[in-house]
Amino acid sequence: MKVLGISGSLRQGSHNTALLRAAMELAPDGMTIEPFDLSPIPLYNDDVRLQGYPPDVERLRTRIRQADALLFVTPEYNRSVPGVLKNAIDWASRAPDQPFDGKPVAIMGASLSMLGSAFANHHLRQILVYLNAQMLNGPEVLVGSAAGKFDAQGRLTDDATRSFVAGHLSGLKKLALRLKA
Secondary structure (H helix, E strand, O other), rough: OEEEEEOOOOOOHHHHHHHHHHHHOOOOOEEEEEOOOOOOOOOOHHHHHHOOOOOOHHHHHHHHHOOOEEEEOOOOOOOOHHHHHHHHHHHHHHHHOOOOOOOOEEEEEEEEOOOOOOOHHHHHHHHHHOOOOOOOOOEEEEEEEEEHHHHOOOOOOHHHHHHHHHHHHHHHHHHHHHHHO
């Protein structure tokens, strides 16, 4: 099973990108998570889209289509999803052939706050439900107080969180297999 992993952060030392790397390490047998870098995606402009998708956007759309499932790992900015993530979803989701339709999706997020990325998680779910993605429901992976759960190299060291992430990924695998059947 091939999962496309997307971090909603462009920051070099991002806890969310580190959480995505941890997910890649903790994926259950038979699942591989391939990361996608959003940094080359331009700002959405429908005038540009009408002339043809930029190559990096077409690559994102193709990778979403080819994936068996998606994993979003996102921080929370001002109680919502980061603009870079919303921008990429806006590009990828243009009708009539938007690739999120029916796609199994899981969401995780890390934050320095105690709430983790609860509001971003909620907003991202709203966006993806509108696009008819098939969401993995709870329990939600909201890594609060993230600074104390990763070491200086960005490795997730908190055993309870590692276990929780592994369980979430097993749930995504089960959802994807059930939807495929």
